[in-house]
Amino acid sequence: MQIKISNHAVEWFKDEMFLTTGDTVRFFVRYGGSSPLHEGFSLGMNKEEPMDPGVEYQKDGITFFIEERDLWYFKDHDLVVDVDENKDGPVYSYEKE
Template identity: 90%
Template sequence: MQIKISDHAMEWFKDEMFLEKGDNVRFFVRYGGSSPLQEGFSLGMNKEEPLDPGVEYNKDGITFFIEERDLWYFKDHDLIVDVDENSDGPTYSYEKE
């Protein structure tokens, strides 16, 4: 599995989360909401250090990661992160590996 961050999403993360080189962003599974992959669960994100990363993606010196314990959520799909122009927030889509 891979994490793919668009250039627009990268700028959003830098601006909204005040990210700098060397920072880390974790995508994690949370109970509640819905997604096309897992009903009753959704993705969250937080600026934090990795403990047991299952997948990592580095762009502009910032590392995005998913912990090993959360990989079940993706069911052999890549995570694609972009920005919704209307809400000016991140969007998540999934692409079969």
Template identity: 90%
Template sequence: MQINLSNDAVEWFKDEMFLTKGDSVRFFVRYGGSSPLHEGFSLGMNKEEPMDPGVEHQKDGISFFIEEGDLWYFKDHDLIVDVDENKDGLIYSYEKK
């Protein structure tokens, strides 16, 4: 599995989470909400250091990662992160490998 971020998404993270080179963002599974992959679960994100990264993507000096324990959520899918220009927020989509 891979994490793919658009340039606009990386800029969104820098602006909204005040990220600079060397920072890390974790994408994690949370109970509640819904997603196209799993009803009753959704994706969250937080600025934190990796403990046991299962997949990691570096862009503009920032590390974006998913811990090994959360990889079940993405089974056979890549995570694509972009920005919804109309809502000024992130869009998560999942691409089957």
């Protein structure tokens, strides 16, 4: 499994979360909402330090990661992150590996 983040999304995260070199952003599974992968669950993100990263992606000195305990959510899929211009926020999609 991989994390794929567009350059535009990296810039959005840097601007909106005031990220600088060395910062880390976690994508995590949360109860509630829905997704194409699991009804009743959705994806969240937060600026925090990794404890047991299962997958990482680095760009412009920022590390984006998913903890090992959350990898079940993505079974056989890559996480693709971009920006929705209309909502001015991240949008998540999933590609079959």
